[in-house]
Amino acid sequence: MRLQVENLSYHFGNKKALNNVSFSLSSGFNILLGPNGAGKSTLFSLLTGLRRVSEGRILINELSMKSQRQNVMRHLGVVFQENTLDLDLTVYQNLDYFASLHGLKTENALTRIEDVLEHLGLSSRLGDKVRSLNGGHRRRLEIARSLLHQPSCLLFDEPTVGLDIESRQLILTFVHEYVKRTDALVLWATHLLEEVAQDDHLLLLANGELKGDDVCGNLIAANGVDTVSALFNKYTKKDKN
Amino acid sequence: MYWHCFMGVLKREMLKFWQQRSRLLSALVRPLLWLIVFAAGFRSALGLSMIEPYETYILYDEYIVPGLAAMIVLFNSMQGSLSMVYDREMGSMKVLLMSPFPREFLLCSKLVGNALISALQVYVFFIIAALLSIQVSLLGYLYALPVIFFLALFLGSLGLLLANYIKQLENFAGVMNFVIFPMFFLSSALYPLWKMREASEVLYWICFINPFSSGVELLRFSMYEKFALNECIVMAFVTVVCFFAAVKSFEPKSNKPRKPG
Numbered sequence: 001m002r003l004q005v006e007n008l009s010y011h012f013g014n015k016k017a018l019n020n021v022s023f024s025l026s027s028g029f030n031i032l033l034g035p036n037g038a039g040k041s042t043l044f045s046l047l048t049g050l051r052r053v054s055e056g057r058i059l060i061n062e063l064s065m066k067s068q069r070q071n072v073m074r075h076l077g078v079v080f081q082e083n084t085l086d087l088d089l090t091v092y093q094n095l096d097y098f099a100s101l102h103g104l105k106t107e108n109a110l111t112r113i114e115d116v117l118e119h120l121g122l123s124s125r126l127g128d129k130v131r132s133l134n135g136g137h138r139r140r141l142e143i144a145r146s147l148l149h150q151p152s153c154l155l156f157d158e159p160t161v162g163l164d165i166e167s168r169q170l171i172l173t174f175v176h177e178y179v180k181r182t183d184a185l186v187l188w189a190t191h192l193l194e195e196v197a198q199d200d201h202l203l204l205l206a207n208g209e210l211k212g213d214d215v216c217g218n219l220i221a222a223n224g225v226d227t228v229s230a231l232f233n234k235y236t237k238k239d240k241n
Numbered sequence: 242m243y244w245h246c247f248m249g250v251l252k253r254e255m256l257k258f259w260q261q262r263s264r265l266l267s268a269l270v271r272p273l274l275w276l277i278v279f280a281a282g283f284r285s286a287l288g289l290s291m292i293e294p295y296e297t298y299i300l301y302d303e304y305i306v307p308g309l310a311a312m313i314v315l316f317n318s319m320q321g322s323l324s325m326v327y328d329r330e331m332g333s334m335k336v337l338l339m340s341p342f343p344r345e346f347l348l349c350s351k352l353v354g355n356a357l358i359s360a361l362q363v364y365v366f367f368i369i370a371a372l373l374s375i376q377v378s379l380l381g382y383l384y385a386l387p388v389i390f391f392l393a394l395f396l397g398s399l400g401l402l403l404a405n406y407i408k409q410l411e412n413f414a415g416v417m418n419f420v421i422f423p424m425f426f427l428s429s430a431l432y433p434l435w436k437m438r439e440a441s442e443v444l445y446w447i448c449f450i451n452p453f454s455s456g457v458e459l460l461r462f463s464m465y466e467k468f469a470l471n472e473c474i475v476m477a478f479v480t481v482v483c484f485f486a487a488v489k490s491f492e493p494k495s496n497k498p499r500k501p502g
Contacts (some may be wrong), residue, residue, distance in 0.1 A: 048335075048339060049338075049339070049493055050335065050338060050339075050493055051493050052492070052493040070341045070342070070343065071341070073339060073340065073341035074341045076339070078339060080332065080335060082332045083331070083332050084331075084332040084333055084335045084336050085332075085333065086253075086331070086333045087331065088257070088260055089253075089256060093253075093256060096249065096252070097249055097252070097253050097336070098336060099245075099249070100245045100246055100248060100249020100250070100252070101246055101249055101250070101336065101337065101339075101340040101342070101347075102246075102340065102341060103242030103243065103245045103246050103341075103342070104245060105245060
């Protein structure tokens with residue numbers, strides 16, 4: 001699996017949200033780190049086809065987001081920053097709806113992710129309305145749902161925002177294990193420094209520009225700082241000045 | 242695969258409708274009030290001469306039944322657009338738009354789901370009207386079905402188009418005032434157009450070009466086992482235009498930098 005972004009720019013009116021961003025990612029856990037307003041969500045809406053690429057290009061497994069959007073979507077599993085579940089439907093009905101939107105028989109899809117549902121503590125809650133789930137369980141459901149069609153590229157836009165430490169850790173550990181097991185590509189956007197490990201591949205985005213693209217430990221060493229926090233501050237402070 | 246997707250969208254529409262069963266009640270109260278109260282009051286005031294598709298003089302109650310059926314479809318379709326706005330605000334619209342199937346197909350599936358619900362509501366209304374001794378032939382009810390679907394597709398497409406321009410749920414009141422009421426009252430749903438012409442030539446022409454009038458007349462003719470070709474052509478044209486405009490409005494947004502000056 002390969003995700004390539006080439007010379008990607010995006011504007012809102014005259015404000016440049018992304019400026020000539022290029023990177024290439026392969027299977028594994030990759031982090032997109034940036035402060036609020038860095039352009040992470042804009043990048044995600046382009047990667048998920050919700051906004052049209054007008055400058056630059058995005059290739060997912062050599063398929064162009066611009067001209068082969070439908071094929072690209074089959075490879076993508078996405079968790080957005082905000083809730084996208086139907087609160088009035090049950091857990092099962094939400095999964096059922098999503099499976100059908102991907103042309104899958106629900107029973108087959110659910111059997112394939114039985115262990116995921118079990119691991120995320122959702123197996124016993126299939127009949128519950130989503131409205132009755134707490135924030136942590138809703139996020140877990142969004143993650144389980146994104147895996148229903150067995151995508152090879154997973155895009156998570158700040159999926160742990162607003163969760164307690166325990167839920168955050170559970171989700172992060174689960175995704176790390178999932179990547180090891182399936183060889184999927186994960187792009188995990190966050191502004192939470194504690195979610196970044198030294199051996200993660202790190203994309204550092206600030207002010208719409210890519211400031212770093214390497215293994216986290218290498219970036220720290222190359223910038224002459226000691227911690228991710230110092231690295232983060234170095235670029236975000238520079239932007240504010 | 243397309244079949245699973247189609248059935249999934251349909252199922253969700255039905256589930257949402259089932260959860261909001263009061264929608265059926267509110268969809269019926271409005272036309273039944275018109276039929277029972279309004280029609281009773283105006284029966285003697287509004288004399289109707291013999292006009293197509295009727296082969297004899299009819300009472301006002303009988304005249305307004307197709308118009309009220311169309312009214313149910315109109316309100317249900319606009320309710321559909323409201324639920325699209327709700328889905329967008331709640332984020333679940335993204336799930337639909339992230340499907341690997343073509344957007345035309347997804348939106349069409351949604352429209353068919355909405356049309357099914359409209360048809361269900363209209364037939365419950367027909368049953369109640371029949372209990373009040375306002376009925377047509379069995380064949381008339383049967384012929385009405387494709388027309389109800391057709392009308393629902395047109396109004397649903399219009400609703401989809403509107404959903405893109407309604408930024409917040411609160412703005413839906415504007416749709417009531419600027420779309421639903423003018424569309425309904427400036428049509429042949431409640432009075433024949435020749436009556437309107439007697440009152441105002443301008444209003445007559447506005448009613449005449451209102452595509453909802455064509456829908457009402459197409460339904461009226463079908464219920465009396467007749468076919469209104471001109472109205473069918475108008476409906477086909479506006480449905481296609483509205484549907485493709487709606488699909489276009491659901492395309493991903495692209496922002497290029499504004500040219501200075």
